[in-house]
Amino acid sequence: MSTKHTIPSDEDLTAFIDGELTQEEAARIEAIVKDDENVAERLEFLTRASLPFEQAFAPLLSEAPREKLAAMLAAIPAHDGAKSDAAPAPDRRRFLGALAASLVAGIAIDRAVIGRSFSSKAENSEWRAVVADYISLYTAETLAGPVPGRQDQAAQLAGLDEKLGLSLSPEAVALPGIDFKRALLLQYDGKALAQVAYLDPETGPMALCIVKSDAGPKAPDLENRKGMNVVYWSNTTHTFMLIGRIPADRMRELAENVRSRLSA
Incomplete structure (x- = not known):
């Protein structure tokens, strides 16, 4: 019997990779990955892309409308399951949030690191x-x-x-x-x-x-x-x-x- 599920966002998958989710949230994503090939492929893609995004994009981010981005990020609600005394999210997750806000604002940012295997056969x-x-x-x-x-x-x-x-x-x-x-x-x-x-x-x-x-x-x-x-x-x-x-x-x-x- 199949069960409908909500497809995790890239931010959710990134948080899963970084070990930031609660046990319940992590278990839910693990189950989805086992059942959904597309989600599994996306998780693998993001895992391979787990590199220094913020440093790579620094020159382009310096040109972004900071006030508008800050306002948009401030409007994003915190997860209910997050612990109040938890350490700040890693820089890479904060950067993904800024990237999403930048795209909404019409600011295009190149993916300076693209995590796919590169070989003579596939290139x-x-x-x-x-x-x-x-x-x-x-x-x-x-x-x-x-x-x-x-x-x-x-x-x-x-x-x-x-x-x-x-x-x-x-x-x-x-x-x-x-x-x-x-x-x-x-x-x-x-x-x-x-x-x-x-x-x-x-x-x-x-x-x-x-x-x-x-x-x-x-x-x-x-x-x-x-x-x-x-x-x-x-x-x-x-x-x-x-x-x-x-x-x-x-x-x-x-x-x-x-x-x-x-x-x-």
């Missing part, structure tokens, strides 16, 4: 799926603001070169008619992941993502994920993907343009 599909998940959260407001000058672009790209073993320049990653917005160094299962974010005036956010890879050269191919077109390819040392909502033919053209420059 041609799984990492693209994870990237598509968080790029799908981007809006034009996420990347609002002035376009960085060439000097600022070069400085941001230089921060990626050492970890990726590349020599990226603003000219090499430029997309005609599309604004460069920022370059970030993220992490995928312990491996550096470079993200160059763009804003197309017609279709919205785009991103060029790069990881080291020993999977070998692969010609460009096209797929669709989360309603976005993805062109992906690899050379002997790196795997690349360009993702956005631009029509497929135009996306192929842009990908070939940037691929030729990155291969030069």
Whole structure:
């Protein structure tokens, strides 16, 4: 006989991982995990992602509207089962609360650490799926603001070169008619992941993502994920993907343009 249950939120699962729940709450989640494959997979994902989020997101959080976030967090009620003399929740759980509030407020924050296994066998599909998940959260407001000058672009790209073993320049990653917005160094299962974010005036956010890879050269191919077109390819040392909502033919053209420059 099956019993209906309430799907635990990411915050509940994170609290379970951190050992913050009461015995009754922990037992309830354990039972759900045994019965629900989707919840079990989500718990595994969050367990793998149990890394220093707050430190990774510090630069972006410093730009958030602190007063609005503080007010939203203050409105979140405490759990009835929590002990009054309990120690403050770990930084990581407080940060997840801030992350949720930021998304509600329209502030997009990249997942600087993405906890999935990364191997030559899986990298041609799984990492693209994870990237598509968080790029799908981007809006034009996420990347609002002035376009960085060439000097600022070069400085941001230089921060990626050492970890990726590349020599990226603003000219090499430029997309005609599309604004460069920022370059970030993220992490995928312990491996550096470079993200160059763009804003197309017609279709919205785009991103060029790069990881080291020993999977070998692969010609460009096209797929669709989360309603976005993805062109992906690899050379002997790196795997690349360009993702956005631009029509497929135009996306192929842009990908070939940037691929030729990155291969030069």
